[in-house]
Amino acid sequence: MKTPLPEPGAPLGHYVSDAPFDPYAAERKVEELKVIAQASQFQLMWWQFRRHRMALASGIFLIAVYLMIAISEFLSPYNLHTRNIDFIYSPPQTLRFMHEGSFVGPFVYGQTMRLDMDTLQRVYTDDRTDVQKLRFFCRGDSYRFWGLFQSDVHLVCPAKDGEFFFLGTDRLGRDMLSRILYGARISLTIGALGVMMSFVLGIVIGGLAGYHGGIFDLIVQRVIEVLQSIPSIPLWMALAAIIPVTWSPILVYVGITIILGMLDWTGLARAVRSKLLALREEDYVLAAQVMGAGSARIIRRHLVPGFMSHLIASATLTIPGMILGETALSFLGLGLRPPITSWGILLTEARSINIIALYPWLLFPVVPVVLVILAFNFLGDGLRDAADPYK
Amino acid sequence: MIRYILGRIAVMVPTLLLISMLVFVIIELPPGDYFESYISELRAMGEATDMAEIEELRERYGFDKPPVLRYVHWVGGMLVGDFGYSFEYRLPVSDVVGDRLWLTVLVSFVTIIFTWLIAFPIGIYSATHQYSWGDYGLTFAGLIGIAVPNFMLALVVMYFANIWFGVSIGGLMDREYMGAAMSWEKFRSILSHIWIPVIIIGTAGTAGMVRRLRANLLDELNKQYVVTARSKGLHPMRVLLKYPLRMSLNFFISDIGSILPSIISGAEVTAIVLSLETTGPMLIKALQTQDMYLAGSFLMFLAFLTVVGVLVSDIALAILDPRIRLGGGSRK
Numbered sequence: 181m182k183t184p185l186p187e188p189g190a191p192l193g194h195y196v197s198d199a200p201f202d203p204y205a206a207e208r209k210v211e212e213l214k215v216i217a218q219a220s221q222f223q224l225m226w227w228q229f230r231r232h233r234m235a236l237a238s239g240i241f242l243i244a245v246y247l248m249i250a251i252s253e254f255l256s257p258y259n260l261h262t263r264n265i266d267f268i269y270s271p272p273q274t275l276r277f278m279h280e281g282s283f284v285g286p287f288v289y290g291q292t293m294r295l296d297m298d299t300l301q302r303v304y305t306d307d308r309t310d311v312q313k314l315r316f317f318c319r320g321d322s323y324r325f326w327g328l329f330q331s332d333v334h335l336v337c338p339a340k341d342g343e344f345f346f347l348g349t350d351r352l353g354r355d356m357l358s359r360i361l362y363g364a365r366i367s368l369t370i371g372a373l374g375v376m377m378s379f380v381l382g383i384v385i386g387g388l389a390g391y392h393g394g395i396f397d398l399i400v401q402r403v404i405e406v407l408q409s410i411p412s413i414p415l416w417m418a419l420a421a422i423i424p425v426t427w428s429p430i431l432v433y434v435g436i437t438i439i440l441g442m443l444d445w446t447g448l449a450r451a452v453r454s455k456l457l458a459l460r461e462e463d464y465v466l467a468a469q470v471m472g473a474g475s476a477r478i479i480r481r482h483l484v485p486g487f488m489s490h491l492i493a494s495a496t497l498t499i500p501g502m503i504l505g506e507t508a509l510s511f512l513g514l515g516l517r518p519p520i521t522s523w524g525i526l527l528t529e530a531r532s533i534n535i536i537a538l539y540p541w542l543l544f545p546v547v548p549v550v551l552v553i554l555a556f557n558f559l560g561d562g563l564r565d566a567a568d569p570y571k
Numbered sequence: 572m573i574r575y576i577l578g579r580i581a582v583m584v585p586t587l588l589l590i591s592m593l594v595f596v597i598i599e600l601p602p603g604d605y606f607e608s609y610i611s612e613l614r615a616m617g618e619a620t621d622m623a624e625i626e627e628l629r630e631r632y633g634f635d636k637p638p639v640l641r642y643v644h645w646v647g648g649m650l651v652g653d654f655g656y657s658f659e660y661r662l663p664v665s666d667v668v669g670d671r672l673w674l675t676v677l678v679s680f681v682t683i684i685f686t687w688l689i690a691f692p693i694g695i696y697s698a699t700h701q702y703s704w705g706d707y708g709l710t711f712a713g714l715i716g717i718a719v720p721n722f723m724l725a726l727v728v729m730y731f732a733n734i735w736f737g738v739s740i741g742g743l744m745d746r747e748y749m750g751a752a753m754s755w756e757k758f759r760s761i762l763s764h765i766w767i768p769v770i771i772i773g774t775a776g777t778a779g780m781v782r783r784l785r786a787n788l789l790d791e792l793n794k795q796y797v798v799t800a801r802s803k804g805l806h807p808m809r810v811l812l813k814y815p816l817r818m819s820l821n822f823f824i825s826d827i828g829s830i831l832p833s834i835i836s837g838a839e840v841t842a843i844v845l846s847l848e849t850t851g852p853m854l855i856k857a858l859q860t861q862d863m864y865l866a867g868s869f870l871m872f873l874a875f876l877t878v879v880g881v882l883v884s885d886i887a888l889a890i891l892d893p894r895i896r897l898g899g900g901s902r903k
Contacts, residue, residue, distance in 0.1 A: 402585060402586055402589060403589070405586050405878075406586060406589045406590050406593060406874075408877075409586070409590055409874040409877040409878050409881075410590065410593070410594070410870060410873070410874045410877075411832055411870075411873050411874075411877070413839050413840065414839070414854055414855075414858065414870055414873070415597070415870075417855060417858050418597040418598070418600075418858055418866070418870070419597065421858055421859065421861075422597075422600040500718070504720045507720065507723075508720065508722060508840050511722060511840065512840060512843070512855065514859075527723070527726070530726055531726075531844070533729050533733060536726060536729055536730045536733065537730070537733045537734075540730055543726060543727065543730060546719075546723045546726070546727065549720075549723065550715070550718050550719050550723075553717075553718040553719075554714060554715065554718045557714055557717065557718060558714075
């Protein structure tokens, strides 16, 4: 390609490749291509998805986070409800490794609290002589693992008679790090459960509307239009206000999940409907009908697999909205109620400017929220690109 | 075309009727009514309750009648412009809302202009410089803008404003102008406060718009007519502005449907954090205290604006884009 063109009129040089001739190259190529041709849809998606570094990293991050919430009791140094009344609004302690020039492993300095009588503020100062080495795989606050059995083993705990507040404490002296780890369990599962619910609703309702059309389709379309016409936050709030005050926190959790799921299926149902409208005209659907398959079977076995990957991608993109919805609702005091702890509940502590100015570490739950939402966005983008065969 | 518009308007009527029913059910569902919470509030403060007065109020607003009658009364009233009575404020709903409405519209309007002014250049830049460092940086910043919910951004900005400038940034005007009549000083005070809520509320919208503009523009830029125009020697800027940009603006028009109600509702949660005197916090408070006519009429109004907005954007799309006009007409 790069060789300069010959002089005008001169004979063109005949190109012969130096590589040894292999008469079976084409057939071997077919063998290679066979792998691609026979790969399932999800295998193709995976190959495509692997190339999207950011999405892959986000996926791994999210898997790690979801694994973490399975064992948050073990990971957090304190119990969710442990109050350290001597350490109210303690600032984050710095994790150190070197003490007076020598390495002692991870430790924190002990703190002494003094009440500033002018501002009535608690002032904490490091006591440079009090080295509190952290312990690992140690016994600390007792907890009920998933409410099932009693245990007191933690990944990391403070030194005996010492404290370890990596992210500070709140107005009751509760450790923020532990609360964020516990809150992750609620905030992350609410998004996942809500999406599962809206997923099922969206496929069933959208599927029936798209496949059958007619009067059912008309009704469904109107209902979707109605639900989408009412702005989401007021609608959530109005529904959340219905949840009786007398319900137990667990029931409220279920209720909020249902509300989030009930209002979110409209987008998915629309996507399913428009896809089905196109797909139901395909010949293979006619073939299935001729063979006597019922509509439920046709939708389930023949139509839905055709665009499942798109659905999963778009569902991934709606999880952040749900997590944010829960956070906003709890922040307004309409969502979950203590003792259940979610990131939104933690943020309610940081509502006023005075508190933020004095105790900025109460804002820390913003960081995991943003990280998780970013990760879901990247993952969803990657999945959507991977599911798109025309890219 | 007229047939299309008339058909769309005819469909609007049952939709609005359904919405009104849904809103009414939502408002009615919480157990008890405003008066019950009012009575218990009075009792908690140790004040005597004038049951006769409350009974009279109950009767006047039909709380002794079955829900169906109340629904008919409420919808009938709205048709003639009577939005009911706010128990919390002891004023007709239209008076309560009217006070805050213009402030909300001001904030939202400035926010939308801000969003457009920022989003357009960035979107065009990202699309024309795809995969450059600038594009990556802006895309990443945009994703963060989407990922950080506005009310959290408000908290963080409040924190940094406090550290760096030592000011608290809540509110829309200085305290002494609250409730004062409109004057030049009040206007100046509002202007000096408005930029913070505008930036905070506008971030997510800007980021979203940049993303969509970039995606749409990229689709168009790869088409052959762009190559043709370039090879004919048209200036790149002119090619961009004259064809692909115009084509990629369809999403912009279909956004009108969601912009209209958001002008009025004004970012509820953020407004609470920043303590803005807009309609959002009022709506939330009304929902919490079961001030049912205020909440219901306002929700209804928002939904009505959404439906009208969708209609307007559909008509605008049909006028601007012959593919939609012709395709939509022949198929359905």
